[in-house]
């Protein structure tokens with residue numbers, strides 16, 4: 001397998017080069033879905049670097065911007081139904097909490113990894129998580145939370161999804177997730193690391 | 209109420225000694241409560257204290273009736289909802305209005321300052337705030353010169369003046385009636401946070417670092433004298449008590465080291481040194497993790513800050529900054545919410561044994577204390593501080 | 600693209616500089632120092648009001 005220049009340009013955060021390569025490949029007749037594959041590979045690499053502490057938020061946000069610009073070029077060229085996803089993930093920041101910068105990063109990484117992400121935004125009530133999981137038949141509901149005071153509603157959100165009978169797994173994330181919080185919450189998975197979301201999704205969707 | 213004054217004097221002496229790296233009679237206890245915690249303890253609803261400033265002032269008194277505190281920040285909530293209604297603030301949502309009655313306020317973060325605003329901002333930020341920013345963030349001001357806008361300006365200014373006056377009177381009354389001293393007097397920010405928090409938003413500022421770094425630097429430079437001035441003005445000249453500086457976007461892992469050294473640190477350092485040149489000390493409220501930056505922070509003039517530890521590695525902070533600055537922190541908020549009183553006491557004991565021995569230490573939680581903290585755990589924290597904190 | 604500025608190089612603490620007002624007032628018959636001092640005090644409040652919406 002040869003080097004994937006486009007993936008490397010993304011990981012190198014080289015905005016100009018990424019857009020030029022996307023154009024070049026389109027001109028050369030590559031399928032948009034293939035190009036998206038390269039972008040995703042680059043994105044995954046960026047996620048890894050962030051997890052290892054080699055990349056920072058500023059770089060992640062820049063990477064997200066490059067992705068967005070590339071997708072703006074590619075998306076209109078995708079034929080109806082051509083876009084393939086590995087599955088649908090529902091995500092939101094739990095009721096009572098409005099911190100969303102961390103959640104947005106998780107969304108970006110999940111999208112980058114090829115999932116269709118339904119982002120409910122912030123201050124999301126338990127019923128909303130359940131309703132959306134039902135509509136989308138998503139097997140994975142992810143919740144973000146930064147405030148220790150949102151722990152109570154987080155627990156309610158987890159319980160609502162678990163008791164809905166939909167069978168969806170629940171992943172909770174945020175800087176305050178530890179063993180104590182996990183035990184309290186009743187969630188299936190938990191992590192304080194954004195890139196764990198893609199690993200856990202791979203497990204959940206692999207099994208599904 | 210001479211005893212209360214005497215009590216306040218003692219507490220002040222203790223607090224000042226710790227900040228000056230001395231050993232007071234015991235470790236001072238400073239707890240940074242949110243308005244929501246105070247409201248919960250007071251028995252009022254969130255809506256009541258957000259909307260009714262008298263209840264907001266009274267909530268702190270009700271807390272002081274229940275908890276044996278030596279200092280407070282002031283009235284429960286920082287913000288009066290009605291003032292925000294008067295101007296039509298887009299970016300805040302309040303309990304009882306667009307949120308349930310018992311829900312914490314919400315801030316809607318957007319890039320309220322646009323990339324094309326940099327030049328005007330740099331040329332005259334005060335004028336830019338008046339002519340561009342306020343009409344953009346306050347719906348009642350959307351048409352400058354209109355009747356609605358004129359009314360909103362008058363009401364906004366009058367409301368803030370009322371709030372300032374009532375706030376000052378509240379702090380004085382807590383001292384008079386309970387002997388509690390203010391834990392902070394005056395507030396300011398790191399220039400980078402001023403630009404990132406309410407103006408460009410996180411995504412905006414982060415992209416600016418790549419797309420218009422020179423503009424960012426110019427804007428930060430312009431902010432330095434304003435942030436020093438704002439700190440001294442809100443402190444109304446006080447130099448005994450520390451100035452509150454909540455540090456938001458300089459934590460790890462927001463920026464890589466080069467960026468932090470270029471964009472975050474130089475102007476923050478100038479602000480702290482500027483304040484210190486007036487004799488005003490800064491409470492360096494380092495939210496989350498600051499471990500990689502400790503060596504840089506050590507460059508600040510001795511005693512010019514209190515370094516507050518949240519998730520920063522306490523051992524490292526003690527090693528690098530101890531003996532140079534007073535340290536404060538770091539009882540975990542999750543422990544205050546989920547732990548038992550025993551666990552809290554154990555934690556405090558270990559904390560003080562390890563880091564407070566030589567003085568220069570203030571006991572506090574790691575982060576702002578929200579309404580999830582159990583009152584019994586706060587009691588345990590205070591008791592342990594009094595028991596194990598004696599020198 | 601930039602809008603006309605009413606004032607340039609304004610130091611912190613100032614909304615409308617005294618110098619500008621002084622010119623408009625023309626000859627001052629009494630104690631100019633007193634007028635200035637009080638002007639600046641209230642002007643400072645205007646400044647704090649404006650910045651209060653940013654420094655939060």
Ligand code: B12
Pocket residue numbers: 057096097098099100101102103105106142143144145146147148149171172173174175176190191192193194195196197242243312313314315316317405455456457459494495496497518541574575576577578
């Ligand atoms: C930015 C910020 C804000 C912004 C939020 C803007 C926004 N749109 O999100 C504003 C100014 C609005 C804000 C408001 C408040 N905040 Co705030 N805020 C912060 C701050 C400075 C940074 C948080 C952040 O964005 N970090 C960067 C992101 C990328 O990191 P992250 O969220 O941790 O996400 C990472 C991981 O946790 C993980 N992750 C996150 N979600 C998920 C989900 C999944 C599924 C997975 C797998 C992983 C994952 O991946 C991310 C990438 O690594 C922190 C302090 C700090 N420095 O951390 C305080 C902090 C979180 N805030 C705090 C407080 C108290 C508040 C307020 C209540 C204000 C107040 N009264 O003082 C309000 C809350 C209002 C409300 N109802 O929610 C406290 C919370 C204390 C506590 N006891 O819990 C903190 C810790 C500050 C402190 N030390 O006191 N805040």
